[in-house]
Amino acid sequence: MGQERIFRRLLAKEILRKAYVEKEIDITSDDKSSVHGEFGSVDSWIVYKPEISNWINENRTSIEQTVDALLPPQLQDKKNEFVNWVSDTTTPNGLIEKAESIINNEEIASNDISEKFAEGGILPMFGMPTTVKNLYHGINRKPEPLSIDRAQAMAIYEFAPGAQKTKDKAIHQVIGFTSDFIKTRRNGFETITNVDTANLLPFSLNRWFVRCRACGFFETYSVERKAELESQNQFDACPNCGEDNPNKYQPPFKLKSPRAYRTNLSAGSDTKDDSEFLLSRPPIFAEKIGSASEKTMGNASFSISDNDVTWRVNTNSDKFFTGRLYNTNNSFPSNSNGYWFNNQWLLNDFATNVPDESGYSMTIQQIATSADEQIALASHKNTEIFRITPTNVPYELDLNMFFSETDLPHVKAQSNGVRSGYYSAAFLLQRILADKLDVDPTEIEIADISMKELEDGRRIAEIILTDELPNGSGFVRYLYNNLANILSESINPSNPNSYLGKIHSQTHQEKCDDACYDCLKVFRNMNYHSLLDWHLGLSMLRLMNDSTFVCGADGNFNFFELHNWLAFAKKLRNSFYDSFYSKDESTEIIEIEGLPIIKWGRRQRNVIMIVHTILEYEKFFGSKLVG
Structure with a gap:
């Protein structure tokens, strides 16, 4: 537990536990807490916060004792820093105001304090993922909402408007987004409606994003920051490489994270079983937010960051989703008067009244202040991100995987070959790390590769690996701390029975010309199969270990991956x-x-x-x- 951020989370949890217990803070009236702890609901934070602050201000000695009890040897010199962090109840640098900022962060869509703190990085992340989103497809006679759920990163694809999901042999089509449905009482009667949100929107995240395929640039902006940069003409071309070709550069588009998804709430279609399935995970984009710890070793420049953000984005194949807000009334056989749902974002293709069929109907009501908008769907998380790139590239080699539309055909072809080398090296690192730590390779994700420039202006690329779990799991940090050994092993494995040992075996070399299911191919990276080649991957890793390697340009092909x-x-x-x-x-x-x-x-x-x-x-x- 030598990582400061992990210790802070553990310390925060114990401080909050003591404050709740000794101040006898009553959370029994709140909904049941999540796996991350029992600290009540966000709605009650305004009551809890003064009690917690008072306990902290009155118990500095207890705070010091708690820090002493939990502090590992590696962090002993930072004892006073941790005590002061907890004791500071007034500035943004202290625990309480940090907690307050996370409570007010609508991008973390949860009403549970412990879940919100865990996703915001204050509490440890325990158990299975809690960023689950519902697809509401009906209401039963009790009445209770009927739903299907998926993890947020999957929901933006599987529950996107137009998608169809099967449940109990009925097909339900997604028509748009909503806030979560709840059961409540109005005028003494039970009813179903949707939660009122502070921003009156069915989205927990409302940002803008820019993406450039020419250089791999990806960045998001708040509404205010986007307007400021746009007024300065900053988005006329890619802010990173200057590309303005619309086929390569995408100017700002709206980026939103739905709170929940919905159908027209009918009984569904009586058709054959749904054959829909997800072949592979969508691409990941890594956005730099803060500073990173950087190192240089061999011929590799690499860094680790624990406060950057990864994104999965569904742009509907760059057609985006077009719709607006409505209020809807949905009738059911058990309730002909229907239930009202407010501020429902419906795709234009489905924003129509649904006539009565077997007691099910839907009437839509336009909201005067709403207008059509084009959006992309997003899921994001803070996690640990590892970046690596060659420090120097011999002039005999070309490691530029980015090309322009005006480049000659052979330049474009070579760029695609170089792209193959980068992605092959990325998947090699993923599999090597998974083998060493005995974890599933999907615990380590590969983000979209981005462009870097050497001091002489030559373009190269940066490989990016991230932990799959929010707030990190320590896997890519292990790679950061042990890169020298891992690069050395990749070139000359010591264990013939390891993953690397099997790749270097004569048997594998004879049977695998580029990539197979024994080396780089897995079901989840099917989108990359045509790019993968273990020879290229090993050459890229060899270059990052040895700046004199020129891949046979000097007539020396006496390397394992170049042998034949x-x-x-x-x-x-x-x-x-x-x-x-x-x-x-x-x-x-x-x-x-x-x-x-x-x-x-x-x-x-x-x-x-x-x-x-x-x-x-x-x-x-x-x-x-x-x-």
Whole structure:
């Protein structure tokens, strides 16, 4: 427990427990708490906060004793800092005001104090994920809402408007978003309605985001910050690389996190069983929020951050979702007068009255102040994020995986090959780490790779790995702390029975030309299967360990992942020659710097050269090709 952030969470939980017990704070009237602790509901925080502050102000000695009891040896020199952090009840740097800011943060959509504090980083994160979202599909006779639930990161895809879900052999189609349904009493009668929210919206997060496919840039903005930057024309082109091609650069779009999802609340369609399933997880974007701990080792520059944010975003294949707010009245066989639901965001395609069918109907009522809006759906979390990139790149190599529309076809093709190398290295690191820690590879996620620039202006890329759990689980921090050993093992594994040992085995080399289910492919990374190649992945990791590695440009192919590359390249050259040029007397097959070449045409100025994906062949072999 040498990590300061983990100790702070444990300390906060014990301080809050003591304050609640000794001040006899009564939470029995609140809803049952979550797995993170029993600290009551957010609605009662205004009552709890003064009691907790009073206890802290009256019990500094007890706070010091608590810190002494919990403090690990690695953090002994920070004892006073922790005591002062708890004792500070008035400034934003103290525990109480930090807690207050999380209570007021509507982006954490929970009415349970312990859950809100856990997701906000004040309390430890225990148990299964609690960021579960409901899809409401009906109301029974009791009356009680009927729902299907999914984790938030899955819900933005599985419950997106237009999606269909099967329950009890009926198909329910999602039409939009709502705040959670609740059972309450009005005029002495039980009824169902939706929760009134502070922002009067069915969204807990309302931001804007910019994304650039040319450089991997992704950033989100508050409504106020977006307006400020837009007035300065900051979004006319990518803020990171200057790209303005609309096919590459996406200017600001609304980004929202639904509180809950809904159908038209009918009985559903009587059709065959739903065959819908999710093949793989959607891409992840990592956004830099705060500072990071940075290191350089070998030829790798790497960092770890515990306060950055990862995002999953559903843009509906870049068509986005268009709709607006309505009030709806839904009638049922058991209640012909219906139940009213306010501030319901409905997709335009489904914003119509539903006529009575077997007692089920829906009437929509427009809200005068609402207008059509295009939105993307988002799920986000704070977690630990590890970034790694080569420190130096030999001029014999080209590690730029980003290209522009004006680049020549061979430049675009090589960029895609380099992209393969980065993603292969990322999945190698994921699998190596999972094998060492004996965890499922899905506990470590791979974010969208972004662009970096070397001091000389050459473009390279940055591999990003994150912990899957909110607030981190320590897995990518282990990679950060043990990178030297892991890179060394990836090149020369000590255990033949380990994951790396099996990749380096003769058996694997003979049967796997690029990637297989024994090395890089898994069901969850199916979207990346066409990119993966263990040879390229190992070469990228070797470069990060050794800045002198030039991937055969010096004629040295005596590396495990390059062992058969030259023979394969010559075989490919010869096959191409036999198919197209064997009868052309002006054509010649030669080798330059050991690399296989075909020359043909007048004065043999036309050249086909078989090169490695990451080799910068044009700059270093151009003159020799025409000599």
